[in-house]
Amino acid sequence: MHTLAVADGIRVGLGELIEIRHRARELQLFSSAARRSALLGAHHSRLRGRGVDFDQVRVYQAGDDVRNIDWRVTARTLEPHTKLFHEERERPIFILAEQSRQLFFGSSRLFKSVLAAQAAALIGWAALEHNDRVGGLVFGSSAPHEIKPRRSKQSLLQLLNRLVRANHALHGELPDEPDSFGQALRRTREVLRPGSLVVVLCDERALSDTAERQLLLLGRHSELLLLPLSDPLDHALPAAGLLRFSQDGAQLELDTHDSGLRQAYRSLGQARQARWERLAERLGSLLLPLSTQFELIEQLRERLQPRPVWRP
Known part of the structure; x- marks a missing residue:
């Protein structure tokens, strides 16, 4: 197993993903006997009941x-x-975690690929703490690797180790597997029993027509928790003058002083967010977007806390 304790926000280490189990207790991710929460644990959940x-x-x-x-x-x-x-008093929890070249980027606190690994570990430890079976699938720039859900620390450690290996293999020139998200969703549909909870951690930009169809099919028999990942630069360009980009031999120049260009770019980001919101509504699923701009625990705490009910 990888034991590197990387903390630079670019790579993730297995030690970091193991230590995050202590922070899982800071959030009521799963319900307890005295309190309901957003995710299904050993008791009832406010997610719709398919199990x-x-x-x-x-x-x-x-x-x-x-x-x-x-x-x-x-x-x-x-x-x-x-x-x-x-x-059901417990159900399999399957964590679908992306580690691709698309996620190997970040302009703020950390890379999106690191944020995905941290969130997967946090949810995995929380599920194991409440005696749920945990497994998952890591997909992206390498062939997907599946870990069967088990009520076992060893099973979760296998998933975390696979995340670390995939994360350390990422680099800017690495080609992504074509339609890796759609393939991962199809594989998930094949291996999961009805009533499972599927946690989806992927790039916000990964929601293609194919992936959306697969998510709708998966949602017929499983509950989905959607956590699309983004960076501030996915939603807005700074007025930084002429920017040059190159990838796979292709080059692109953008004049970010052009206000029309910045507005068009911002509109594309807003359209992606709106598409995720429409999909979550169709699925009846909880949507928890995550950004590299903020600390993971604080984001989840903010999004999961009950909203006050306004009464006239």
């Missing part, structure tokens, strides 16, 4: 969901009966 087990059949009562009518029992007894379910 349910069959409990019993009883006579239909006004207000019951007609989709749960047991037609066989109804036909046999000539009286409407409905199926009852109870929420």
Whole structure:
């Protein structure tokens, strides 16, 4: 295993991802017996309940969901009966974490690739603390590597080690696997049981038409927690004069003193954010955008704290 303790914001070390387990206790990521929270742990969650087990059949009562009518029992007894379910006490949590050249960038506190690894570790430790099975898949610039969900520290350490290896392999000239996000989503659909919770950590710009279709299909049988990652420069260009960019032999020049160019660039960033918001609404999923501009724990604490209800 990699044991480098890198803390420069460009690379991530396994020691850093292990130590973050202590900080997971600062957030109520998963529910406890006395308090509900945003993510599903050993008890109920405010995410919509897809993880349910069959409990019993009883006579239909006004207000019951007609989709749960047991037609066989109804036909046999000539009286409407409905199926009852109870929420699972635990479920597999599958962390889908990107480590690609797209994420190998940051203009603020750290690179997006480091932020993705930190968030994956934080959620993994929190899930393990509440006796959930944890696994995941790392995708991006190398072939995706899957860790089967288990209620085991060793399983989480395998995932974190895979994250570190993928992170340390990133560099500016590394080619990304074509449609790596879509492939990872398809693989996730193949291996996960219905009712799992899928945590999606990817570049905000990764939401292509193909990826969106795969997320909608995945959302039919699993719950999704969406954490798109961005950097301030993804949303706005500074008025810094002429900027020159080069990649794979291609070159680009941008005059950032052009206010029209800056506005068009800002509009593209706003459109990406709006697309994620529309998708989360369609899925009924929790959306927690993360930025390299702010500290991870503080961002999550701000986004997860209950909002006051205004009353006239």
